[in-house]
Amino acid sequence: MSSSAIEADTSNLVCQLDNVQGIVDALSTVRWKRHQDALVEVSEHGIVWIVEETGCLQAKVYLQKELFIRYEYTAQGRPRFGLSLGLFVDCLNTFSVPGHSSTIEIRYPGPDMQLLIKSADSLDDCIYAEIRTRIPETISWDYNFEPAGSTPLSFTVKSAALKEAIDDLEWPGSSIQIILKPVPPSVTFRGEGHGDLQIDFMYYANTDLLIAFHCDHQVSYRYKYKFLRATTSNIPSSVIKDNRGSKLTIGRGGMLKVQHLVSVARPSTSHQHIDSAGYQQPSRIAYIEFFVKPEEDEETVND
Amino acid sequence: MKFKAFLTDNGVSLLDRRFLPALEKMGKICHLFLTRDHAFFLHNLLSTDGIQSIAQFRKQALFDDYRISSQNEDRIAFAFDISLLLRAVRSSVSICSEFGAAPAPANRLQIKLVKKLPPNCTQPMPFLTFETKGYKSAVIQDVPISKPLSRAQVLELQATLDAAQDLPRTLVQVPDLNRLQNFVDRMKHVGDLLNVTISKYGNLHLQISTTLITLGAEFRKLLVVGDKAQAPSEDRDLSAQTRSERAIAMGDAQSVQVSVRHFSKSLQCHLAKPDCAFYGIAPQGACLTVIFQFFVPGTRLTDKSISLHCRLPVLDPGSS
Numbered sequence: 001m002s003s004s005a006i007e008a009d010t011s012n013l014v015c016q017l018d019n020v021q022g023i024v025d026a027l028s029t030v031r032w033k034r035h036q037d038a039l040v041e042v043s044e045h046g047i048v049w050i051v052e053e054t055g056c057l058q059a060k061v062y063l064q065k066e067l068f069i070r071y072e073y074t075a076q077g078r079p080r081f082g083l084s085l086g087l088f089v090d091c092l093n094t095f096s097v098p099g100h101s102s103t104i105e106i107r108y109p110g111p112d113m114q115l116l117i118k119s120a121d122s123l124d125d126c127i128y129a130e131i132r133t134r135i136p137e138t139i140s141w142d143y144n145f146e147p148a149g150s151t152p153l154s155f156t157v158k159s160a161a162l163k164e165a166i167d168d169l170e171w172p173g174s175s176i177q178i179i180l181k182p183v184p185p186s187v188t189f190r191g192e193g194h195g196d197l198q199i200d201f202m203y204y205a206n207t208d209l210l211i212a213f214h215c216d217h218q219v220s221y222r223y224k225y226k227f228l229r230a231t232t233s234n235i236p237s238s239v240i241k242d243n244r245g246s247k248l249t250i251g252r253g254g255m256l257k258v259q260h261l262v263s264v265a266r267p268s269t270s271h272q273h274i275d276s277a278g279y280q281q282p283s284r285i286a287y288i289e290f291f292v293k294p295e296e297d298e299e300t301v302n303d
Numbered sequence: 304m305k306f307k308a309f310l311t312d313n314g315v316s317l318l319d320r321r322f323l324p325a326l327e328k329m330g331k332i333c334h335l336f337l338t339r340d341h342a343f344f345l346h347n348l349l350s351t352d353g354i355q356s357i358a359q360f361r362k363q364a365l366f367d368d369y370r371i372s373s374q375n376e377d378r379i380a381f382a383f384d385i386s387l388l389l390r391a392v393r394s395s396v397s398i399c400s401e402f403g404a405a406p407a408p409a410n411r412l413q414i415k416l417v418k419k420l421p422p423n424c425t426q427p428m429p430f431l432t433f434e435t436k437g438y439k440s441a442v443i444q445d446v447p448i449s450k451p452l453s454r455a456q457v458l459e460l461q462a463t464l465d466a467a468q469d470l471p472r473t474l475v476q477v478p479d480l481n482r483l484q485n486f487v488d489r490m491k492h493v494g495d496l497l498n499v500t501i502s503k504y505g506n507l508h509l510q511i512s513t514t515l516i517t518l519g520a521e522f523r524k525l526l527v528v529g530d531k532a533q534a535p536s537e538d539r540d541l542s543a544q545t546r547s548e549r550a551i552a553m554g555d556a557q558s559v560q561v562s563v564r565h566f567s568k569s570l571q572c573h574l575a576k577p578d579c580a581f582y583g584i585a586p587q588g589a590c591l592t593v594i595f596q597f598f599v600p601g602t603r604l605t606d607k608s609i610s611l612h613c614r615l616p617v618l619d620p621g622s623s
Contacts, residue, residue, distance in 0.1 A: 084515060094489040125521065125522050128520075
């Protein structure tokens with residue numbers, strides 16, 4: 001660890017983590033295409049990754065400092081920098097050795113504003129990387145998600161079931177309508193395109209799938225299929241294995257928020273008691289949020 | 304031109320479970336070069352690009368009752384598709400093992416070179432024929448092969464083979480082949496060109512550099528075979544890159560650039576289950592060589608009847 005004396009001078013973020021695969025999983029969740037740029041925001045609370053597409057879809061990954069075994073942030077404010085998400089994930093992947101728990105150290109900024117990563121396991125073997133960062137582009141919309149009314153419009157569904165439903169809706173394609181109804185309490189996904197497909201989650205009939213449900217008046221919004229699909233297409237297998245739920249909330253104007261929880265627990269604990277791992281280490285969860293803008297009315301007519 | 308031999312049980316297991324699966328990863332088409340004493344499986348020896356692999360077996364390692372004759376000093380070479388050979392060997396094995404309970408000597412697997420007239424053809428074609436005698440049945444499988452190489456081509460093959468025997472001056476032992484392969488396979492996503500530096504101190508340093516990223520791995524204190532030197536003590540506190548640069552400047556290391564895909568392919572040879580592997584850079588940085596070592600089962604002695612090594616073409620002479 002002391003071998004990087006040269007780099008230590010410039011870095012005001014030094015953090016170490018012991019579950020590389022967990023972070024790879026969390027970041028892969030928001031990687032809906034191969035080449036994707038991310039905006040990274042560093043603060044005393046942790047690191048936030050923001051990815052967006054054409055002003056209609058935005059995703060955030062929150063890596064709170066509790067996920068790291070060491071997290072030292074010495075600067076003021078919240079520096080932001082741009083980075084290729086794909087490159088970072090591919091690079092991080094080389095640090096993850098199946099069957100080994102590997103510890104890595106991340107530093108920012110390097111002498112040339114790079115992001116520096118290196119393995120911190122052994123003195124004789126070392127993997128290292130330097131990734132060039134960019135001056136951040138401004139985000140085209142940093143949406144403050146606002147609740148639609150006094151009662152939140154939300155439901156929590158098993159992540160596996162949500163992914164399956166959205167995968168199935170590929171066939172009608174293009175535009176998907178999500179309808180929340182208080183009586184009977186239910187959520188409907190409806191696709192119209194090359195044909196019709198409707199998937200209903202009935203709250204009382206499927207309490208094991210639809211875990212929670214809040215809705216006091218009927219709402220219905222349409223979302224582009226490709227954006228909806230991006231929210232679930234790369235859910236890591238650990239989320240499905242851990243039998244986790246995803247929370248969907250509809251905010252003002254039909255803005256859809258999709259939240260997933262990805263475990264970044266140490267591999268040793270997550271191997272044995274998958275279900276209890278989350279409870280034992282409640283803080284070792286990466287929070288993932290997607291924001292999807294609804295389709296405009298005239299667009300739906302044209303479609 | 305005649306070739307006929309019986310594959311021994313040991314030969315079958317070497318080919319079926321170890322060498323053919325490994326060689327298949329090197330490339331679909333391979334040359335089989337048979338001499339009075341040896342059988343060679345060769346990849347890319349007659350072409351200038353691509354990774355060369357040379358698997359050499361003493362005839363006793365694979366065969367029994369080995370008979371070869373040709374007008375070219377009893378040397379025969381031809382090209383074939385490895386996957387077809389592997390299928391023929393596998394199916395012969397399954398026929399043999401079906402009757403495995405029967406006394407062994409009856410289930411012999413004979414291979415021979417034949418010319419046959421295939422259906423719908425007017426010209427006879429060469430085949431490597433596998434003949435398996437089971438308990439009640441006999442199965443013959445014909446693996447199509449190329450026309451045997453001409454005398455000139457065989458000479459060229461022999462000459463390249465002789466030239467490929469040059470050993471690098473310094474070889475370092477790979478610590479953990481599986482782990483290294485895992486790493487390099489993931490590295491492939493990041494870039495195409497890999498810089499490999501090998502020092503007399505026992506350092507193996509791999510690095511990919513593109514405009515956006517530098518990703519590398521350094522393994523130190525590896526076992527060195529050949530020229531070695533003591534690492535300078537001030538080396539410890541340096542970064543991997545600086546360490547390599549200094550070693551090169553002092554003439555204690557060489558560096559070459561190879562394709563990541565070639566490097567990863569060379570690691571696939573672990574399918575042949577070698578006992579250890581060594582990397583070295585050929586004199587003048589002509590190529591990156593990897594040598595796999597096989598022990599006599601149950602010992603730490605080199606099995607001299609089997610050898611396997613690969614030569615990776617160098618894309619840029621580097622700083623040798």
